[in-house]
Amino acid sequence: MAKTKTNTEDYLQMYRQMVRIRTFEDNANKLYLDAKMPGLTHMYSGEEAVAVGICEALKVTDKITSTHRGHGHCVAKGAAFKEMFCELLGKEEGYCRGKGGSMHIADQSNGNLGANAIVGGSMGIATGSAFTAKMLGTDDVTVCFFGDGATAQGLLYEVMNMAALWKLPVIYACENNGYSEYTRTEEIAAGSITARAEAFGIEAHQVDGQDVLAVNTLTQKLVARARKGEGPFFLELMTYRYHGHHVGDINREYYRTKDEEKDWKENRDPIIRFRGWLVSEGIASEDEIEAMNAEVRQDAEQAVDYALNAKYPDVSEVDMHVYSDIKHALA
Amino acid sequence: MREITLSQAVNEALAEEMRRDERVFIIGEDVAEAGTPFKVLAGLVEEFGTGRVVDTPIAEPGFMGIAVGAAMTGTRPVVDLMFGDFIYLIMDQLCNQAAKTHYMSGGKLNVPLVLRTNLGATRRSAAQHSQSLQALVAHIPGLKVAMPSSAYEAKGLMKTAIRDDNPVVIFEDKLMYQDKAPVPEEEYLIPFGEANIKREGTDITLIGTSSMVQVAEKAAEILAREGIEAEVIDPRTIVPLDEATLLKSVRKTSRAIVIDEGHQSYGVTAEIASRINEKAFYHLDAPVLRMGAMDVPVPFSPALEDVTVPTPEGVAENARRLMSGEMIHAA
Numbered sequence: 001m002a003k004t005k006t007n008t009e010d011y012l013q014m015y016r017q018m019v020r021i022r023t024f025e026d027n028a029n030k031l032y033l034d035a036k037m038p039g040l041t042h043m044y045s046g047e048e049a050v051a052v053g054i055c056e057a058l059k060v061t062d063k064i065t066s067t068h069r070g071h072g073h074c075v076a077k078g079a080a081f082k083e084m085f086c087e088l089l090g091k092e093e094g095y096c097r098g099k100g101g102s103m104h105i106a107d108q109s110n111g112n113l114g115a116n117a118i119v120g121g122s123m124g125i126a127t128g129s130a131f132t133a134k135m136l137g138t139d140d141v142t143v144c145f146f147g148d149g150a151t152a153q154g155l156l157y158e159v160m161n162m163a164a165l166w167k168l169p170v171i172y173a174c175e176n177n178g179y180s181e182y183t184r185t186e187e188i189a190a191g192s193i194t195a196r197a198e199a200f201g202i203e204a205h206q207v208d209g210q211d212v213l214a215v216n217t218l219t220q221k222l223v224a225r226a227r228k229g230e231g232p233f234f235l236e237l238m239t240y241r242y243h244g245h246h247v248g249d250i251n252r253e254y255y256r257t258k259d260e261e262k263d264w265k266e267n268r269d270p271i272i273r274f275r276g277w278l279v280s281e282g283i284a285s286e287d288e289i290e291a292m293n294a295e296v297r298q299d300a301e302q303a304v305d306y307a308l309n310a311k312y313p314d315v316s317e318v319d320m321h322v323y324s325d326i327k328h329a330l331a
Numbered sequence: 332m333r334e335i336t337l338s339q340a341v342n343e344a345l346a347e348e349m350r351r352d353e354r355v356f357i358i359g360e361d362v363a364e365a366g367t368p369f370k371v372l373a374g375l376v377e378e379f380g381t382g383r384v385v386d387t388p389i390a391e392p393g394f395m396g397i398a399v400g401a402a403m404t405g406t407r408p409v410v411d412l413m414f415g416d417f418i419y420l421i422m423d424q425l426c427n428q429a430a431k432t433h434y435m436s437g438g439k440l441n442v443p444l445v446l447r448t449n450l451g452a453t454r455r456s457a458a459q460h461s462q463s464l465q466a467l468v469a470h471i472p473g474l475k476v477a478m479p480s481s482a483y484e485a486k487g488l489m490k491t492a493i494r495d496d497n498p499v500v501i502f503e504d505k506l507m508y509q510d511k512a513p514v515p516e517e518e519y520l521i522p523f524g525e526a527n528i529k530r531e532g533t534d535i536t537l538i539g540t541s542s543m544v545q546v547a548e549k550a551a552e553i554l555a556r557e558g559i560e561a562e563v564i565d566p567r568t569i570v571p572l573d574e575a576t577l578l579k580s581v582r583k584t585s586r587a588i589v590i591d592e593g594h595q596s597y598g599v600t601a602e603i604a605s606r607i608n609e610k611a612f613y614h615l616d617a618p619v620l621r622m623g624a625m626d627v628p629v630p631f632s633p634a635l636e637d638v639t640v641p642t643p644e645g646v647a648e649n650a651r652r653l654m655s656g657e658m659i660h661a662a
């Protein structure tokens with residue numbers, strides 16, 4: 001891996017954030033398996049280097065839009081476990097007072113404009129956020145996360161066209177995990193994904209999404225250029241999801257082999273790779289890393305406990321927040 | 332008082348609000364130098380520049396999505412949708428994104444956006460340029476819907492819409508752009524959810540939206556010559572709906588006809604009629620009638636098109652039948 005950052009703190013932060021995502025997901029999965037979580041959820045495990053590499057290149061005021069597979073983006077952009085687990089369980093103290101759930105967590109204080117349960121649904125929103133930055137003259141950059149499956153949506157091409165015409169500070173980040181639900185990407189995407197962006201004159205890069213430093217180094221450069229009005233940019237991040245499409249997708253052999261999954265987990269895991277690098281570079285010792293892992297684990301367990309015991313919203317909230325200026329829409 | 336056209340009224344409202352608040356901008360197809368095909372926006376680009384009167388490619392979902400994201404991040408877009416019929420193209424951005432963001436985020440995110448579009452048949456524009464689709468959006472919680480019936484309302488409602496922190500859809504009747512009405516020189520706003528009693532009467536209540544207010548007024552004139560005193564009410568916004576004023580009138584007159592240019596089945600007329608039935612049943616002397624557009628795609632031929640929409644004569648005829656008791660036992 002390329003050693004581009006010299007700040008130990010930054011490396012450790014990236015490692016910790018990846019572990020936080022993995023740990024969050026392990027706990028979310030367990031909540032589902034124990035039948036303690038309402039509904040389904042989509043695990044980000046395996047893709048951590050993408051969200052962390054990108055979000056660590058952003059400021060708090062920079063914006064992101066996220067997807068149905070959004071816990072990773074949310075954690076990486078600075079969200080806290082407690083409010084996230086509360087949201088997953090539909091509790092009042094959740095980021096959205098339990099009204100959004102796993103697929104709609106928004107954390108405005110950290111610039112997360114929200115996950116979206118419509119595949120490709122946030123491409124306009126991200127581009128509009130970049131429009132605001134340009135119009136109001138802030139130097140905020142917006143990153144639009146979406147999957148390879150979402151590249152089939154026409155909206156992407158409409159907004160890339162406008163973003164390129166208007167030089168908007170937006171980075172389209174395509175997380176190519178090889179599958180669109182239960183279908184291989186080759187079967188749904190003709191030609192090259194980056195070439196589609198290039199057709200609009202947008203500079204596009206394909207990058208190893210399992211290498212957090214590679215992702216971070218490239219993103220830092222692009223973010224700096226986007227702030228100067230050189231955007232938009234497009235990233236295709238090659239990655240892999242370890243779990244099923246959602247937590248209930250257990251028997252997957254009809255669309256991908258166990259060997260393939262094993263290969264990615266054992267040989268290309270972003271956390272194992274980065275951990276090895278941290279140790280070999282003398283940035284952290286095995287003991288320090290284990291201590292960090294344990295701390296994150298404990299953090300997550302406490303947050304899960306808290307969320308399980310937290311209050312549900314009062315039923316009177318059901319018609320609140322329909323309109324910003326009408327307290328109870330049905331009163 | 333001076334008289335100006337509905338088109339000038341909308342133009343003035345936009346100009347005043349753009350002068351007052353520099354976050355307000357217009358986005359849509361051919362809105363700048365062309366000032367839209369209806370010339371409603373003529374001259375605005377000269378004053379506010381192309382940075383705030385933004386011409387887009389022909390990509391309705393794209394620019395609608397951009398407006399949603401821009402609104403979420405601190406600007407106040409007014410989206411120009413050239414024909415109301417194109418609402419079908421932007422349904423996801425309008426109904427899944429804009430309408431639900433405030434609720435899904437537990438009240439954290441706002442979408443202060445105005446969607447300006449139009450309605451109205453009899454312009455010989457056939458089935459894809461003549462629809463009145465207000466029922467479609469009024470059905471969606473989170474959206475407000477305004478239906479100006481004259482230049483006066485068009486200006487006052489537009490200014491209120493721009494200052495509202497929620498997504499608002501305004502339908503202008505495209506046949507009324509050149510119609511003049513008295514409009515004060517001084518600034519005024521028309522609050523949402525306040526119906527206007529256009530004409531007082533004791534025998535029957537005619538509730539009309541948009542240009543159907545004029546149809547109701549003309550019907551009332553015909554009826555007055557026959558000794559029937561009709562009360563004409565313009566709800567001005569159908570979401571929120573000023574139920575109290577409608578119910579008060581119906582309790583007085585005991586009869587009502589609801590007139591709207593959208594298709595009759597599952598439409599605005601059905602909703603209002605049913606609320607009157609539920610809340611003023613014991614005051615009624617006759618069934619509440621719905622008069623919407625015929626449940627057919629709008630035909631091109633004038634011979635066919637003219638019979639699809641409510642007319643003053645048709646309203647007067649139905650009023651007579653209600654008054655005579657003929658329809659009490661109608662099948």
Ligand SMILES: Cc1ncc(C[n+]2csc(CCOP(=O)(O)OP(=O)(O)O)c2C)c(N)n1
Binds near residue numbers: 177
């Ligand atoms: C508009 C729309 N169509 C279909 C779905 C159902 N769906 C949810 S996720 C998904 C696959 C998305 O694949 P991709 O964009 O590659 O993201 P990934 O799940 O791989 O992260 C589908 C088809 C949806 N939510 N929205």
